[in-house]
Amino acid sequence: MGPIRMVVPQVPGADAKPVSEAHRTGTAEIRFLDAAGRPVGRKRKVAVPPPPCLEAPASGGAIGHEAANPLIAFMTRLPEGATTFRLDQPGRDSILAAVRATASPRPTRPKSRRRFGSANARFVLAILAERYDQEAAFHADCASLLAAIEATPPFNEVPGRVAVEALYWKTDPAKGQLGPLQFGTGTDLLFGDRALAAAFLKKSGAKAHRAVVLVNIRRRGGAGGTSQFPAWVSNESSATDSWQSVAIHELGHAFGLGDEYDSANPEAPPGIEPNISASPDPAHSPWAHLCTHHAPAPTAPFGGGATLPPGTVGTFQGARYDAQRFYRAQFACLMRSTRDPFCARCREIIRGKLS
Numbered sequence: 001m002g003p004i005r006m007v008v009p010q011v012p013g014a015d016a017k018p019v020s021e022a023h024r025t026g027t028a029e030i031r032f033l034d035a036a037g038r039p040v041g042r043k044r045k046v047a048v049p050p051p052p053c054l055e056a057p058a059s060g061g062a063i064g065h066e067a068a069n070p071l072i073a074f075m076t077r078l079p080e081g082a083t084t085f086r087l088d089q090p091g092r093d094s095i096l097a098a099v100r101a102t103a104s105p106r107p108t109r110p111k112s113r114r115r116f117g118s119a120n121a122r123f124v125l126a127i128l129a130e131r132y133d134q135e136a137a138f139h140a141d142c143a144s145l146l147a148a149i150e151a152t153p154p155f156n157e158v159p160g161r162v163a164v165e166a167l168y169w170k171t172d173p174a175k176g177q178l179g180p181l182q183f184g185t186g187t188d189l190l191f192g193d194r195a196l197a198a199a200f201l202k203k204s205g206a207k208a209h210r211a212v213v214l215v216n217i218r219r220r221g222g223a224g225g226t227s228q229f230p231a232w233v234s235n236e237s238s239a240t241d242s243w244q245s246v247a248i249h250e251l252g253h254a255f256g257l258g259d260e261y262d263s264a265n266p267e268a269p270p271g272i273e274p275n276i277s278a279s280p281d282p283a284h285s286p287w288a289h290l291c292t293h294h295a296p297a298p299t300a301p302f303g304g305g306a307t308l309p310p311g312t313v314g315t316f317q318g319a320r321y322d323a324q325r326f327y328r329a330q331f332a333c334l335m336r337s338t339r340d341p342f343c344a345r346c347r348e349i350i351r352g353k354l355s
């Protein structure tokens, strides 16, 4: 048997501080044990990665970031007779885990692939099934996501430009196959093994602009993706917003939109997106041509603007993970809250890429 990939969630620190403070990157020690609990093979050290800080939906449509306990993943050959292993790290409880339950599955091709939407769509969103054992239920969720996208301005103006590529793997609804799920504490963060999800996506051969793992679980949540890693969304809505809107926010990133919320992101990417301005003067914003407010000062200071007419376009202070430095075009936008539609500037950018 060749090397296998093992993956185990790091347990919270004994001092119960937030992950970002308590975490020390470093190494953990692995010891394999046989069925009687006796050590087999050599001790070995594995790297503990830094905690990923991921975008997550939060209550009332807000979007935030949360640092999560990292998954410790390592390739290993199993010593003869190994059935469990113990992982030790300074300052944390030991983890004892069964080898079989911890080994990552090898990426396989999906059981089925089905395109929802036009074969000539400009934008393709790949959806990976996780914890679904009914193909029809997964397809119903993919169809409902595409319907939600097509009902969202500006996608409703040019139908047929976005398609959903449904990648179905049948898995145990209690376990799935993309690693142990982790949940947030201050947000609705929900995600599994990001590297494994990326490997399954690659194995599928699907060509997509963005990918989302759709988790069939009765708990609302999700996690932002990147061009490298799929995002995560559960198919459970909250009292204030639908799960589809969490996925459509993610789709907004595929169109080059930046986040318009102001809660901090310690891993903010460099640069500035076309729906964000660093200038308080509407005339110097990238959306000057859309502005209805022209005074050379912020249209609304941080926290303000709620009482302006809904169509007001100008410079609203607070965007891109910062309450002071950056401005957005309108009071409300889906890139700021999953309760709201896209703002006029974001609609314009998406429209430009669809036409």
Ligand SMILES: [Zn+2]
Pocket (backbone or CB within 6 Å): 055, 224, 249, 253, 258, 259
């Ligand atoms: Zn975002």
Ligand SMILES: [Zn+2]
Pocket (backbone or CB within 6 Å): 260, 275, 333, 334, 335, 342, 343, 344, 345, 346, 347
């Ligand atoms: Zn916007």
